Amino acid sequence: MADQLVKTKQSGRAPSKAYQPQQIEQKWQKRWEETGLYRRVEDPSRPKHYALTMLPYTSGDLHIGHWYAMAPSDAKARYMRMHGYNTFFPVGFDAFGLPAENAAIQHNIHPHQWTMDNVEHMRGQLRAMGAMWDWEHEAITCLPGYYKWTQWFFLKFYEEGLAYRQEAAVDFCPHCNTTLAREQVWGEDRHCERCGTPVIKRELEQWFFRITDYADELLEDLDTIDWPERVKIMQRNWIGRSPGARVTFTSEQGDPIEVFTTRPDTLWGATFMVLAPEHPLVAKLTADECRAEVEAYVAQSIRQTEIDRLSLEKEKTGVFTGAYAVNPVNQERIPIWIADYVLMTYGTGAIMAVPAHDERDFAFALKFGLPIIPVIERPDGVAKSVVYPGSVPEKLAELLRAEGIEFQAKAVGELGDGLFVTLRGDAQIDRYVALLRDNLQPGYWSEIVGARWLFVFEDGIEALSSVEQDRAILARCIALNPLVIANRTVMEMLHGVPFYRDVLYHAEYGDMIHSDAFTGRPGDTAKDDVIRWLEEQGSGQAEVNYRLHDWLISRQRMWGAPIPMVYCDRCGVVPVPYEDLPILLPDDAEFLPTGESPLRHHEGFLNTTCPACDGPATRETDTMDTFMCSSWYHYAYISPYHEGDVPFDPEAGRYWLPVDQYTGGIEHATMHLLYTRFFTKAMRDLGLVDFDEPMLRLFCQGMILGEDNEKMSKSRGNVVNPDEYVSTLGADSVRAFLMFIGPWELGGSWSSTGIEGIHRFINRVWSVVVESQGASSEGDASDADMAALRRITHQTIRDVTRDYEAFKFNTAQASLMKFNNYLMKVQNTPVVTTEAWTEAIRSLTLMIAPIMPHVAEELWERAGGAYSVHDQRWPEWDEELAADEVITLVVQINGKVRARIDVPADIDEQEAREHALAHENVQRFLEGLQIRKLVYVPGRLVNIVAN
């Protein structure tokens, strides 16, 4: 304590007894900066830890959502640092993007100025958080030293064939005046991710990255990284790998029509084809008599994709082209239709329709009266049949019952009762068919549908096995019962019976039927067998399709990294030489109220000379998607604005890369988190890095909501301003409260009373530590009291350590509160003078340090610790010291708690039984009962089973 007094005198002013967050937070932030506490050090002898939180956009104001994302991330980085890891925790800014341009238009300020003003303001706000950021490795994506490398990546990708330019129907936001990547189009109404305006389709020449080249690797390597399962699932779904086959059909005129199918085993059930309205063969195939109708449909569907996708009518539409194709497996002649449910952007833009085994084709076929022929057996073996009144003698019901066949007698219209039969399995179906054959009255038929497709007539049985059979069966049915004449197909007739509807169509794998030589082929090999046979026949081959599209990176915006390409009338598209990078954005751009990119009209930017022929040429005026910048920022942090041949210092990169722990919002699951993985794989193939994945571990936090449990928004008026709370309760309270709300991954609601509770907790920690300094007491502490204190100290270290490991800051703090409550209870007893107390205070201070770095540093100093608490080793627990001496033995009778007995922790089973049975309340309940069994869970409970 003498040290304390000396220190106090030296500082010239007595340190406050009260906790004054504003004072100590400023004091320590200054000291940390002056001493370079968080500056990165290169020390290859120590294990490194690269901790990273998603970089903020330069919106100009740090809101509580940023705190919620960053403070826990900082706490974990600090925890790792205290475990001896050489920890790198950088920060920077995502600084390109549309808001800067909007500000330019509205306030007549250059985007650069607007952005850098915001950066300056946000830096101050970020510093107030007291995070351990290494500001010397800050990177801002809109500075030339940064975007020079973003452009460099574009050129490298172009060289590698990963960047290409193509005219395509792309998503365009009319409000932002730019194209968007598919991932940036959200929701059912397909609106712009940024501004919410519904997007339209535009035919434009745009630059794309071949992310699909890496589709399989992006999929497979998910298994190698420690990421949340929900993110992996989203990426898997987004990539959407579909293995199948490409099969060539031929039009009657001889044009090959390629289709992609995941179900080549259903080829024999293809009863028609459908082309997308934009399919290039449509005009050629269309028969003259159908041309007017086809052209009208094509025009209408193009208009629909452009204007209102909102009215997503589920009802299928389409028209017949008048043309026919030949099915390569059975030479069947099948009609060719066009319909907008077939998308030009997936597969080949044409499909074979197998209505019996595809829900969409089924609906289409039913609507347009196209034949539906089942070719895959139902795996569940269920078949149905309706026996019409009068078609069989009454005794049939008896016979069915005798066979154990399930049926219900129900009225059919006004005809009387019919039998609604459900059959399970081949044996039942066979017996049922035999019964029908024996009992069917003249002039009737009966059908079995589902597992089999049989029509029992007086003179024989017909199967629905081909289009010819479909016509023949329908004709016979109409002859017997003219009421069914309105049906165009057998399936349409069957669909008229509601009882049948759930067995008419299925999309499962199963044994092949009605498929020539393949009939009977089992479902588990059918698909592969057919693909092999197609390959032998030369009519198809295995193919994999992906839902993932190539990444559209062109943006018709000014505030982004210019695409380093030049257009020359003589040489065409020419890349800018590396030595000319960066292609700078002009600082005198004129912003038009239309929002159109000023680069298009900026003579100085636009006009250049061709790098190949030196002739006049024009620059590409589109800039790159800002996700380009954020795909490699964690490499930029290694050595910001690097000067050299490559984007970052390879030497430093070898030590620090890859990122060990990444944290951020889940909203980037299929955008940033997929793009950055693609970048890393492409960089590896360029020889820039020698690993496959950029971030080894990922944690996604939830969203912070307003006090009313709603998403924070200005219009709701529930926005929480962190600066206000920082100035009153202090940054430590804001940090700690955000980490106390609940599990980080689930998010939670702000609470103005909740943060006061946390503030009280910090005050209590403060008073326990400060007031016990130099405390004295009368008498000595007992061994038992010291042991008890050490026990809770070590138990707390154990629990808190485990919680930090799992990002469970809420329960870590709960344990710390419990611990502190205990310390408050015993601080006026003699233990306060013991080593055990010193250990307890020291451990407490160390354990709060990651969450409340300022107050921990202050208390550490006041307790005589050497600067800095953040350089100390994390406390370790001793299992023996943490072990309980006394446990509460729970005694249950038939699973209900009847007694709780305090017993020594090392009690053996025999003693536990005796204690349990001897208890008064237990005996009361056992009266008159016979003990059947006794379950003993060591150290926990005894359950007596009695009756």
Place this chain on the structure above:
RNA sequence: GCCGAAGUGGCGGAAUGGUAUACGCGGUGGUCUCAAAAACCAUUGGAGAUUUGCUCCGUGUGGGUUCAACUCCCACCUUCGGCACCA
């Protein structure tokens, strides 16, 4: 429609087969004070009783497995997120 997460006191939440409601907020009573605030102490799921260390009910709903279920299995309901004619 498909995929995923969640549902526990008045509120945020804890407990991943073994004492349901840790910790915090809010409430109630008290100490201190002329008074109030702050702080501290006690108490706080519901119902009941013969009110010692008592009983019953209770983790979205309905079943099941188990000596024992918030926890595992089956079916369903609600909320939130993602995808949505992807052949």
